[in-house]
Amino acid sequence: MRHRVKGKKLSRSSAQRKALFKSLINNLILHGEIKTTLNKAKAIRGLTDKLINKGKRQTLHTRRLIAAFLQNKRAVNKIVDELAPLFKKRKSGFTKMTAIGNRRGDDAPMVKLELVEKPKEKEEKKEEKKAKTKEEKSSPKAAKKEK
Numbered sequence: 001m002r003h004r005v006k007g008k009k010l011s012r013s014s015a016q017r018k019a020l021f022k023s024l025i026n027n028l029i030l031h032g033e034i035k036t037t038l039n040k041a042k043a044i045r046g047l048t049d050k051l052i053n054k055g056k057r058q059t060l061h062t063r064r065l066i067a068a069f070l071q072n073k074r075a076v077n078k079i080v081d082e083l084a085p086l087f088k089k090r091k092s093g094f095t096k097m098t099a100i101g102n103r104r105g106d107d108a109p110m111v112k113l114e115l116v117e118k119p120k121e122k123e124e125k126k127e128e129k130k131a132k133t134k135e136e137k138s139s140p141k142a143a144k145k146e147k
Contacts, residue, residue, distance in 0.1 A: 008043050021047060022070060028095070029075040029083070033114035041097050041113040052094050055084040082119045090116075 010017055024044050028034050051069065054062045058080055067076045087094055097111045 008039055010039060010043065022072075025051065026070055026072045026075045028113060028115070029070075029078055030072075032118045033112055035100065035110060035112050037103070038097075038099075038109040038111050041111045045095050045097070045113070049092050049094055052079060052083055052087055053092070055079040056088065058084060078119075083115070086117045086119065 010020070012020065020040070021044050024034060024036060024040060025048055028044070028048060051066055054066055063076055063080055066079055067073065070076055083094075094116055095113055096116055097113050100110050100112050102108060103110050
């Protein structure tokens with residue numbers, strides 16, 4: 001009987017499971033979305049919520065607590081500096097799952113797990129790069145360099 005036993009084993013040892021969760025959460029934080037199986041997404045959804053809630057306090061102590069679990073400075077900084085201010089008014093439910101069908105090999109149900117709100121910096125950077133490339137093409141100096 002599994003009375004009061006929380007979480008799924010996912011056919012892994014505890015160390016493998018912890019490493020899997022770290023990897024999935026790091027990728028979700030850094031990229032904003034991941035594609036994974038339904039059970040793995042359900043398993044990391046609560047952990048992600050807890051980490052973002054910790055990041056809302058924005059203290060050195062919370063940074064270290066998050067870093068102790070994720071072991072990725074870029075992900076920690078993104079949680080505390082970018083994601084926590086976005087989700088300030090929201091208490092939970094920072095991720096959403098969208099079904100994308102079954103995997104071809106083993107027919108496992110696949111989902112896209114993504115953050116409800118995404119930082120706008122990436123979009124702004126892409127627009128800046130496009131503007132720079134257009135300016136370089138239209139400037140006479142760039143034309144001389146090409147010749």
